[in-house]
Amino acid sequence: MLPLLLLSLLWGGSLQEERGYWLQVQESVTVQACLGVHVPCSFSYPWSSWYSYGEPFIYWFREGDDIHRSDPVATDNPGRRVKPETQGRFHLLGDPRKKSCSLNIRHARMSDTGVYFFRVEGGDVEYSYTDKKLNLQVTAPTEKPDIHFLEALESGRPTKLTCRLSLVCDGGRVFSFSWAGDALGAMDPETLHSSVLTFTPRPQDHGTNLTCRVNLPGDQVTMERTIRLNVSYAPWNLSINLSFRNVTALKTLQNSSSLLISESQALQLLCVADSNPPAQLSWFGASPALNATRISSTKILELPGFGAAEREFTCRAQNPLGSQNTSLSLSVVWKPASLTGVVCGALAGAGAMALLSLCVCLVSFCIVKARRKQAARRPAGADGEDPVMGIVAWGSRQKPWPDGPPDQTSSPAEDAPPSGEQQELHYASLSFHGMKSREPLDQEATNITEYSEIKTS
Template identity: 60%
Template sequence: MVPLLLLPLLWGGSLQQQPGYELRVQRSVRVQEGLCVHVPCSFSYPWSPWLPYSTLYTHWYHRVDSEYHLVVRNNADEPVKTDSRSRFLLADPRNNDCSLSIRDARTSDSGTYQFRVERGNDVKYTYNKKMLNLQVTALTEKPIIHILEPLEAGRPTQLICSLPGACEGGSPLTFSWIRAAVDSLNPQTLHSSVLTFTPKAQDHDTSLTCQVTRQGSSVTTERTIWLNVSYAPRNLTIGVSFRNVTALKILQNTSSLPILEGEAVRLLCEADSNPPAELSWFRGSPALNATPISSTPTLQLPRMGTAEEGEFTCRARHLLGSQTLSLNLSLLWKSMSLVGVVPVAFGGAGVMALLSLCLCLLFFYIVRARRKPVAERPQVRDGEDPVVGTATWGSKQKLGADQASPSGAAPPSGQQQELHYANLNFNEMRPREPQDQEATSSPVYSEIKKTSK
């Protein structure tokens, strides 16, 4: 350290600007704590014939509390401040270069700096008319994450984290990568400035953070980015809706769906991919250069008919791969469905259940009818046609005399005429044999059911 009172004597009246001495340097420079800064500088001084025979020396002094402390010089005989040693670097003065480099800046480095040149006995000058003002502020600089190439699912890649303003020779920096997807990686990799990992499709749109801490300091700076991972289509689905009401989603190929005749159907194809895949519809399995029937994710079928039956295929085309999903539509006739039953079923299971229900109901009523007591059956009276069973009163009067009612009269006055119906089941009809001509013929029937109307 050079006492302040001795400086005017050493500098020989150089407090006044002299002709031929010029310094070109920034007046004010700002740097964040722990980072590096380079201050360009150049100078000139008067030439003398005796100068080539002397050595040129340059110095930078730091003013602290009205005292000047030497922080860097190219003269090994002069001591410098201990805390600035190896952190302040001076350029080669032979090219009139007085540039100053500071590594691992500290808050104590803030202040005013003066440059001095010495050469022989003729040149001893301090450039006090133009000084450098250095300000060291808190570390707020955020690291930068470099992605060397676009991220693709399944392809290994590297990410590099760096802190702008940091330089070699400063305090070592500690790096930390924070992200759920890389927790299983080698811990040494997670504390390196270079991260090597293989992204997955689920890593898309997830965060990745790089933290940087300067050794010997508790100050940490970090930056968070969101990953953009490209991946081929996955989770391809087909949604089926009837009159804008979603009924189901098809997740597997070769699915079959019966649709009620005349129903309006809307098919919606969806795929998860990045960037979004190109979705289109085809009849049947699409060939290589087939023309789609729809180039949008939606396929509208306004009215279900025979022309709409068959296989419909959705294709998701992507730069990293394509995927297809098919659905078979079959026609369900209205006559085969019950009123109020929605014809939505897989593989015809609902249709079979519906038909079975109808057959069971029909069989139930037949069995119930056959089990009626015999007493309820009408008796065949003399003169009645056993095939017709019963007849109205008016019809009896038209029969022959031998078949008419003994009284042959109309029904009693005030008595309501009664209609009867019969259920007939002819099992067979055989011609009459000659030997049975004298016998009374009797037609075959299974049951006559008497009902009143």
């Protein structure tokens, strides 16, 4: 029993063909969305039925649909309606009397992807050819939209851009457009959903990406084109890179900077400008507005060293859209007072002054200390003599001292100056004649102070 069952399964297709039912169709077909495809197909039906009942009706159904309750995707039966989503797009071609079941598909949609089977109905015969089915695959379009410029992009000038797609889908669907890119960050999002875009480029937009996207409603298919913006703009962001003795760019200077250098210092000035198209760079000995002489037509200016002076150098960047200048003022320090020598000399001078002040303080301290020791050894009773410096201090007396002892009977009032009378100041000059240093004879001799003539005035 089992061998007979296996034999019937293996010969099932052949038995169908022997009975007069067979179908030839391409089992796998791929088409891009919005495009069309033609699927050749031929079939056979028993001749006896054809002759007895006339020409049958043919149908294409989607796999899984009920052949009695569901609408076919295509049929030649005028009494049956087709699915609304395939109406006008799926068409039967050829004459069934010539065994043709070919199917033509236009404006394919992503939703058309699926498996389909063929069916014949006529008289007392109804047959579905399920042994061979059509597998339809609809893919996203490979075509991309194009972005057209009405004019070249220039910084500060409004420009219109148009996104176009040559692909045509069925008239029931309308493409939706959208724009994206860093250059559009400040724009109103409502203006970014149109096939035409108007925006004003900036210098910083040069080299950024701009994308146009086209969506197919209902199919979740997106086609896009991305371009790199080429924005023309005048020179800006001008700067000078400075290097010492071929050392790479130790300092970047901008906006009329100044620098203090040595007269023997070798410099290299590199002018850098941001512009599109690239700017022509030139160097001048002063501001170009003053009709200064051009000293270089390259971006690098070599300064091997120059004499004592204050020099100004100006770099000018210029292209067809405009120009920009930046200057560098060099204050030159000449020899021998180079910048290093000035600092070292100032430090050395300050150190010498500090040492000299210390020496003076030490000498003064030694003198004062010696005087105080000498005054301590001298007998007391010397009025008017400074115990430290050994000099006579003169008071404001009107009369000189008498030779004899003072009168005990005199009152202090007699010595006092009259009321309202200003006291006189007496000065003395000291002169030491022929003073020679000598060695003391003994310990007592060291306490003897020598005096010389004192003149008063």
